[in-house]
Amino acid sequence: xxxxxxxxxSGTGGQGIIRSAVILAQAALYDGFDAVxxxxxxxxxxxxSTKGEVVIDDEIIYYPKVNLPNLVVCLSQEAYxxxxxxxxxxxxxxxxxxxxxxxxxxxxNVKVYEFPIIETAREEIQNELSANVLxxxxxxxxxxxxxxxxxxxxxxxxxxKNILESNLKAFAxxxxxxxxxxx
Amino acid sequence: MRPVYEKYFRDNIPHxxxxxxxxxxxxxxFARAIEKLGYDQDDVMVVSGIGCSSRMTTYxxxxxxxxxxxxxxxxxxxxxxxEPRLKMFVIMGDGDAAAIGGNHFIHSCRRNIDITAIIINNxxxxxxxxxxxxxxxxxxxxxxxxYGNIDRAFDIVxxxxxxGATYVARGDIYHAAQLTNQIVDAANHKGFSVLEVVSxxxxxxxxxxxxxxxTDMMQYIKDNTVSVQKAxxxxxxxxxxxxxxxxxxKIENVPEYTEExxxxxxxxxxxxxxxxxxxxx
Amino acid sequence: xxxxxxxxxRLVQGNEACALxxxxxxxxxxxxxxxxxxxxxxxxxxxxxxxxxRHFIQMEDEIASIGAAIGASTVGHKAFTATSGPGFSLMQxxxxxxxxxxxxxxxxxxxxxxxxxxxxxxxxxxxxxQARWGTHxxxxxxxxxxxxxxxxxxxxxxxxxxxxxxxxxxxxxxDEKVGHLRERFEEDEANEPVIMYRPAPKEGEKFVPYxxxxxxxxxxxxxxxxxxxxxxxxxxxxxxFYTAQPKAVSKFVGRLSDKIELNVDxxxxxxxxxxxxxxxxxxxxxxxxxxxxxxxxTLREQxxxxxxxxxxTLWPFHDAKIAALCEGKKAVIVPEMNLGQMAREVxxxxxxxxxxxxxRVDGDLMTPDEIIAKVKEVL
Numbered sequence: 001x002x003x004x005x006x007x008x009x010s011g012t013g014g015q016g017i018i019r020s021a022v023i024l025a026q027a028a029l030y031d032g033f034d035a036v037x038x039x040x041x042x043x044x045x046x047x048x049s050t051k052g053e054v055v056i057d058d059e060i061i062y063y064p065k066v067n068l069p070n071l072v073v074c075l076s077q078e079a080y081x082x083x084x085x086x087x088x089x090x091x092x093x094x095x096x097x098x099x100x101x102x103x104x105x106x107x108x109n110v111k112v113y114e115f116p117i118i119e120t121a122r123e124e125i126q127n128e129l130s131a132n133v134l135x136x137x138x139x140x141x142x143x144x145x146x147x148x149x150x151x152x153x154x155x156x157x158x159x160x161k162n163i164l165e166s167n168l169k170a171f172a173x174x175x176x177x178x179x180x181x182x183x
Numbered sequence: 184m185r186p187v188y189e190k191y192f193r194d195n196i197p198h199x200x201x202x203x204x205x206x207x208x209x210x211x212x213f214a215r216a217i218e219k220l221g222y223d224q225d226d227v228m229v230v231s232g233i234g235c236s237s238r239m240t241t242y243x244x245x246x247x248x249x250x251x252x253x254x255x256x257x258x259x260x261x262x263x264x265x266e267p268r269l270k271m272f273v274i275m276g277d278g279d280a281a282a283i284g285g286n287h288f289i290h291s292c293r294r295n296i297d298i299t300a301i302i303i304n305n306x307x308x309x310x311x312x313x314x315x316x317x318x319x320x321x322x323x324x325x326x327x328x329x330y331g332n333i334d335r336a337f338d339i340v341x342x343x344x345x346x347g348a349t350y351v352a353r354g355d356i357y358h359a360a361q362l363t364n365q366i367v368d369a370a371n372h373k374g375f376s377v378l379e380v381v382s383x384x385x386x387x388x389x390x391x392x393x394x395x396x397x398t399d400m401m402q403y404i405k406d407n408t409v410s411v412q413k414a415x416x417x418x419x420x421x422x423x424x425x426x427x428x429x430x431x432x433k434i435e436n437v438p439e440y441t442e443e444x445x446x447x448x449x450x451x452x453x454x455x456x457x458x459x460x461x462x463x464x
Numbered sequence: 465x466x467x468x469x470x471x472x473x474r475l476v477q478g479n480e481a482c483a484l485x486x487x488x489x490x491x492x493x494x495x496x497x498x499x500x501x502x503x504x505x506x507x508x509x510x511x512x513x514x515x516x517x518r519h520f521i522q523m524e525d526e527i528a529s530i531g532a533a534i535g536a537s538t539v540g541h542k543a544f545t546a547t548s549g550p551g552f553s554l555m556q557x558x559x560x561x562x563x564x565x566x567x568x569x570x571x572x573x574x575x576x577x578x579x580x581x582x583x584x585x586x587x588x589x590x591x592x593x594q595a596r597w598g599t600h601x602x603x604x605x606x607x608x609x610x611x612x613x614x615x616x617x618x619x620x621x622x623x624x625x626x627x628x629x630x631x632x633x634x635x636x637x638x639d640e641k642v643g644h645l646r647e648r649f650e651e652d653e654a655n656e657p658v659i660m661y662r663p664a665p666k667e668g669e670k671f672v673p674y675x676x677x678x679x680x681x682x683x684x685x686x687x688x689x690x691x692x693x694x695x696x697x698x699x700x701x702x703x704x705f706y707t708a709q710p711k712a713v714s715k716f717v718g719r720l721s722d723k724i725e726l727n728v729d730x731x732x733x734x735x736x737x738x739x740x741x742x743x744x745x746x747x748x749x750x751x752x753x754x755x756x757x758x759x760x761x762t763l764r765e766q767x768x769x770x771x772x773x774x775x776x777t778l779w780p781f782h783d784a785k786i787a788a789l790c791e792g793k794k795a796v797i798v799p800e801m802n803l804g805q806m807a808r809e810v811x812x813x814x815x816x817x818x819x820x821x822x823x824r825v826d827g828d829l830m831t832p833d834e835i836i837a838k839v840k841e842v843l
Contacts (some may be wrong), residue, residue, distance in 0.1 A: 023647060026475040029648055037475065037646040049666035063832050064645055064751070193694075195704060224688050230535070233697075241694060241705060243606035246687035248538055250531065250694035251561050256778065261543065264520050265493050265536040269688045287531075290524040333744025341514070444519070 003058050005145050007065040009135070010051040010083045011075030015130035020073070021052030023136060023154045028056040030150035036064040037115065049079040056145060071143065073135050075117065080104055094138055096131070100127050121170060130170035137174015142181065185215040188214030191224065193244045199235065203397025205356040205382030206236050206438065209303055212359055213272075217245075220270075230259040232284060234276035235310045236303040237384075253284030258290045259298050267441040270370065271297065277318040281337050285317070290430045292346035295374040296440035302339060302368065302377065305384040313387030320424075324391040339379040340431045349434040350376035353427060356383060357404040361428075368430065371449035374439050381408075381426050476649035478642045479546075482572055483508035485620025486544055486741045489526035489682055490659050491570070492518045493543035493631035495532035496550060497525055500584045501640040505546035526551035530558040530571065537567045538695055540686025542624055546572035548640075549582060552591055553598070560599030561697045563720060565676070568627035568662055574619075574638045574643040575750075576800075577827045579609070586827030589801040589810050593808075595635045597777050602717055602813050606731060607635040607779040609749045613647045618657060619776065620676035625660040626731060630723055631681050637778060639801065643753035643831055673704045680723030684721050701718035706758075719813055724780050733776035734785055738764055742771025745789065745796045745843055747776040752799045759835035770839055778806070783813045795842040797822055800829050818842075 004111055009020040021037050028035035036055045053066040070091040074080040078100050084104040087093055095115045106112055115138060121131040133155065140151050151171065159167050192216035200206050217227060231237035234251035240247035244270070250258045255273045261441035264358040272314050280302045291298065295438045307325060308314040315325035315332045318339070322331050343351045350372040354362040362380060369376035383389065394400045404426065411429035414422055476484070481655045482505050486494070494513060496506045506522070508731060513520040519536070524530040526547050533543040547555060552573045577583035578590050587724040591598075597825040610619040620636060650674040665671045665683040673693050682702075685691045696706045701707040704723050707716075724731065738760060739745065748756040753774045760772040773789055790796050790810065795818045798807035804821035811819040822838055824830045 258535035261532030261535030455515035
């Protein structure tokens, strides 16, 4: 299993991108890893896109920032344009199917997954804002970064009772989507 | 007769005030007022800024805090909010309160925190030798206005009113007995009370403005003060350059800041403890 | 993973850890003015203080903020404020007031890039010399620079302890990166932090507020609790009243400095890693030290004899210890997010050893690769 993960969630403001990063980092802690979540307010973060980053390692993390990610999630065209190609060799890229991929050249060897994340959130959860949690389900299902159990614990810790159920449902949907892709 | 106020003065502290300075009159009025109020010296805290008048905290025997120029109200706000049982007085000069400390002054008015602010207004920066302050009347001379002051002066009463103070009075050092009572009234008001005391600085103001002797300045105050009651019967023309003394306004039933703060803290704390007991997240 | 672990391990932001540390340290008063990137400290305190019966107030500016905090401290409260560059500049005069009047107070400065408004959302370490010399007049100061969320928590507690113990303002010099980072927060239950309170006279002992005591730190009592005395920013004698008597002034100003400088062994925390056989030293602090640590670790894995020194305490600067650490080294590299402010201090004490500043002032964190490349130049 891969030891060190550098994960970048990207999308537009309001999609809960930073929250995705926070939840993933929290779950990684529950699994006994070290995790550091940061968002850059630097010049690179300007424009119509937003990103949330997590570094996860089984050793102590000193340098807290994502250097070159090996997992990138893109939930908007703008984000894809900006971050889609900025990925390590043999990395994983998860993009929403609404995104036109002509906008960027993803390096070879990168495994690209394309799912109707936003559409599923809209149709099945009746809430586009669940796309972030749905993508966390996909990340959990496709990779071994964190355990399903810890993710559920982190989600439970994060969301208030009245919105927890729909978020758990979104997470489960994400897991299911990932499973289909794996099979 | 031994003056009652002696017990409120510290022993053997030489003061810096010039002969004819009004600060001493305010200080004795303050001591008499505390005697009248019946406060225990241990419960009284007096905070001052920087300037001649602010040296008063050195000479009077209370819990005294001599702070930085303009900042007395900020220090007093911290002390009063955290220990509301203290009777809090702030002594400032006109430059201290209305120039460098102007921001703290208006925000203290706005908060309506239970502090009695005494602004000793001699219309000049005395300690530094006579530069014009925001309370120097237009046309008067100062070392930094050798050809006459072109600035317009603040009116402390109107400034306080606009900023939300709930008690404002003006006194002066000629009417010393009345001044004592004004300090008592200001202290008895719950909320932020402003008492402007029109004072004299013969050395750094009078000398430049044709009132070189202490008695000249005293005479000027005597001749130009009118009571709030009398002023109500006078025309604007008649009131020009007059010093209107007395209680200008007093607004009751405005929430006092430390009380509101303590109420909020008590409610939040109670809710929180109940939540903890209920085992909620 | 058990439910128990979940309750104990949390992902916490640096600024929140600072607030939690202040609560743990027994802070009962906060006054502040909003400023990026420190605002979360105020927000957490505004949220948590009322629940536990403590006092939060938002003041009209940073000068009022530190003034109110010092005021609260004079009546016996552990008080603090939090700010960043522009606010830190505004606070300088009253930091000096707290120093001369010997009033414990903690100032959190979450550093951002300057000067002036600069880069409000990006990290820097441009205030570290201002921390030392920002207020006018001779004095000493304590300044601490944590580099992780957990360390921020413990060093905030330490900042309050030092402020109380030495009757002095203490500056917690975080930076935007540390302030906004979220990482593991787990209290060490086996090592409960010691909480200290200001030195008070024993029952029956005479209280002299500014006594020239041998340890350098006289007793202090809150105003308004029965012992009436005077506090002033003027130079004062032992009883607290103004003096211009040369001998008394000299003794007083000397004591203000000595009470901290002579206790540098007790105050200054310096972390060493791989220094025993090191030929080249990397010396850093704050979030730059995280990049440096990563770089040194990688270099060690590659077999290079490189050591890492981290200043947790910036001031007082431990001249003797840093001099000893630098001795005999081929070079000392000092990565920091300014134009060499602490490198100057190292240069001052590292006699004959080349001290190479490594500067970054563009609002971004130095990368480990940059540091590795620099070290390899001198290996």
